[in-house]
Amino acid sequence: MNRHPIAVALAALRQTLLGPDAPPGRPLLARWPALARYATPAGLLAALGLFSITFAVETDWGLPAPVGVLFAAMTVAPLLALPRRPLLAWRLIVVALLVCTFNAPADQSWPWTPPLALGSVAVVAVVVTRVDRPVLLWLVTITTVPVLTLVDAKNKAPVLLLLGVLAILGDLVRRNRLSRRELVAQTELSEREQERRAVLEERTRIARELHDVVAHHMSLIAVQAETAPYRLTDVPAPAAAEFVAIAGSARDALTDMRRLLGVLRSESTGPETAPQPDLADLPAMVEAAHRAGLAVTLDAPPVDSGRVPAPVGLAGYRIVQEGLANAARHAAGAAVRVTVRADPSTLTVRVQNARPAEAGSRPGEAGAGHGLTGMRERATSLGGTFTAGHQPDGGYAVVAELPYEVEGGDR
Template sequence: MTSAPALDERLPDRLTWWDTTWRVGLALLLGLVFWAFTAALVFPDPDQEPETWRGLWLVLVDPLLGLVAAGCLLLRRRWPVAIATITTLLTGASTVAAGAQTIALASLATRQRWREILPVGALTVAAGLFSARIIYPEPGTDSLPLWAEALVNVLVVGIIIAVGYSIGSRRALVRSWVERAQTAESEQRARVAQAQTAERSRIAREMHDVLAHRISLVTMHSGLLSYRQDLPEDERRAAVTAIDSNARAALTDLRAVLGVLREDDEGSPLRPQRTLADLPELLDDVRSAGTRVSLGEGGPDLTTLPETTSRTAYRVIQEGLTNARKHAPAATVTVHLAGRPGSELEVTISNPRSLNRDADPVPGAGVGLLGLSERVTLAGGRLSHGWHGDEHRLAVWLPWAS
C-alpha cells in the first residue's frame, strides 16, 4: 500500500517557481561578479585602449553567452549531465557563464554519481585554463605557472563538488524520512482497516450466535402455521405466542449484543454476555419450542470455570441446538458436560438423524460452524463435528485453568 504526500508536505526533490528563480538569479549574480573581476584583471588601466576583439567579446559576446547558460539551468533537472557539459563548455568563452556552470555542477554533484561528476569536473578545469590562457590572458609576465593555475582550478571545482555532494546527502536523508513517514502512515491506515474488519467479523459472529437461535424458533412456528391448516385453536394460539415471544427475545438479545459491542471509555463492556449460568434458561426456551433436550447427569462444578470459557461453551451449546433444530427436527438432542479444573471442559451435543424426513429444512447461512470453530480456536480449544453412524456429534474441548 502506498500513500500520496499531503498537500503541505515538502519533498526534497520538488522545486517551486521561487526555487528556480533564485537559482537563476544567483547564477547571474555570480556571473556578473566573475565578469567584473575578469575585466579588472585583464584591463587594469582604464586609460589603456583594450584590444578591439577582446573588448567587444567582453562587452557583447560574453554576457550573451552567460544569459544562454543561465537559461539552460531551467532544464538541468531533465538533462543534468548534458546541461552541466554545455554550461562548462560555455565557460571556456564566457566568464558570465561561470555562475550558471557553478550551479549546474553543484546540482550534478547532488546526484552522487562519480561516473558523471569526474568527467564534468575535469572538463571544468580544462575550460577554466582555456579561458584564462586563450580568451582572457593576464597581462604581464608575472602570471601563475600552468600547473599552479590548474591546481587552483582543481581546488575550486573540488569545493563546488563537495558542497553539491553534501546537499545531495541531506536530500537523501530527508527523502528517507519522508518515505518512512509515508510508510508509517500507510501501515497505520492498514492497521485501522484490519481492526475495522476484525470488529465487523466479531459483530457478525455475535449477531449470528445470538439471533440464529431465536430466528430458527420463529421460523419453525411460522412454518407450522403455514403448512398445518388443521391445527386446533389452542395450538395455533400457542404457536403465535411462541413467535411473538421469540421475536421480542431476539430484539432483547440484539440490544444486549450491541450493548456488549459498545464499550465505555475504560474499555469494560456495558452488559455481561451469557455464560453457562444461563444454560437452564436456554434449555427451557428450546423445550418450549418443541425440541426435546436432555442434559447429561453428573456434570462438573462450573463455579470455578473462567468466564471466557463459560461464555464460549454457552455459544457452542446454543449453536449446536440451533443446528440440531434446523437439520434434525423432532429428534432428541443430548447435551453433555464433563471435565475438571486444571484440565479441559468437554462439551458434547449429539442428536440422531431427523425423524420427520418430510419436513422442509430451515434455511441457514452455512457459516455457523465456521464462526464457532474460529471462536473456539481463539479460546485455545479444539472442535470436532460429524456423523458417527446414525448420530451427529459436535464436540468441543476448552482449556480449564485451575
C-alpha cells in the first residue's frame, strides 16, 4: 500500500538526521590489491597534512590555538568518516560549515577555509550517490542552509548550481548502480534456473531410458508367471493362483510405468523404439570417435552382459559417451583412454584425457555445459560414486563406480 507523501517525507527527514548510515561504497582500490594495503596509511598521512594546513589558515585568521585545533579537527573528521559512514560524514560537514565561520576575516570572499570548502564538496559528491531520492532531497535542502545564510550574494548562485548538479549526477549514478545490481542478480538467477532445468531434463532422460530397461524385465516376469503353470506339472491350485497374481501385478506395474513415462515425456517427444545401448556397444562408439578424429584407446575386456544389469550397462555406456564428448570439446587433440572393468559387484568406468596441446576451457568451468552433472546423476541414481578432476600430468579424468547385485543377491 502506498504511503502518504507527508509520512514519506517525515520518514526521510528522520533518516537524514538520525537514521542508520548509508551502505559504504566499493573501495576505490579494490581492483588493485597491491595498492589497497597502503590506502589506510596514505589516508592518515593526507588527513594529517590537511589538519596542519587548516590549522595554519585558522591561526592566520587570528583564532586562538585551541579554537584552531578544534576547527581543523572538524574539517578533517568528515573526510575520515566518508569511506565507511558517508551520511555521518555529511552531518559532520554541515555542522562544520555552520560553526567554522564565525571568526572569518571580513575581507574574505568565502566564509570557510579552502580545505573545508573543498572537503564539503567531496563529501556531498559522495553521499548523494549513496542515499535514495527522498533522503537526497532533504540532504540538498539542509545543505543549502549554510550556503544561503553565510555565502556572499554574488557567490550563492554558483554554489547552489554546483549543489544541484551534484545532486542530479549522484541520483543518476545511484540509479545506474542499482540497475546494474538488479541485472547481475537477474543474470545469476537465470543461470541457476538454467542449471536446475538442465539437471531436471537430464534426470528425466535417465528415467526414460531406465523405463525401457525395467519394462523389459517386468514383461519377462509377467510372461514367465503366466506360462509357469503350463510348463510345470502337478502345480497346486494355490501356487497357480499366486502365479496368476504375480502376472497381474507385473502387468499393473507396466501400466503404471507407461503412465509415468507419459508424464516424463514432453508433447514433442515421440516414443523411443530403438534398443538401449550397453557395454557391448562401446567398441562401435570408440570406432566412431576415431573416425571423427579423436585419439581414443579402449581398455575394456569382454563383459558378460548377463552378469552386469542392463541399467548399469546403460549408465556405463552413457558416461563413456559423455566423457568422450567432453574430451573432444575441452581437450581437442589430446589422447583419450577409456577403461572399463567389471568386478564381481562393481562396474568401474574411467575416461581420462592427456594434457591438451593448447590451453582452453575445462570441464566444469563456465560455459562447459552440464555433462558432469548428467554423469554424476547417472552414477548416484544407481547408488554409485562419481569423481572428476584434473590430473598431475595436466590431463582430466572422470571415474564412475557403479555397484550392482550379482546373481543370488551376493555383493
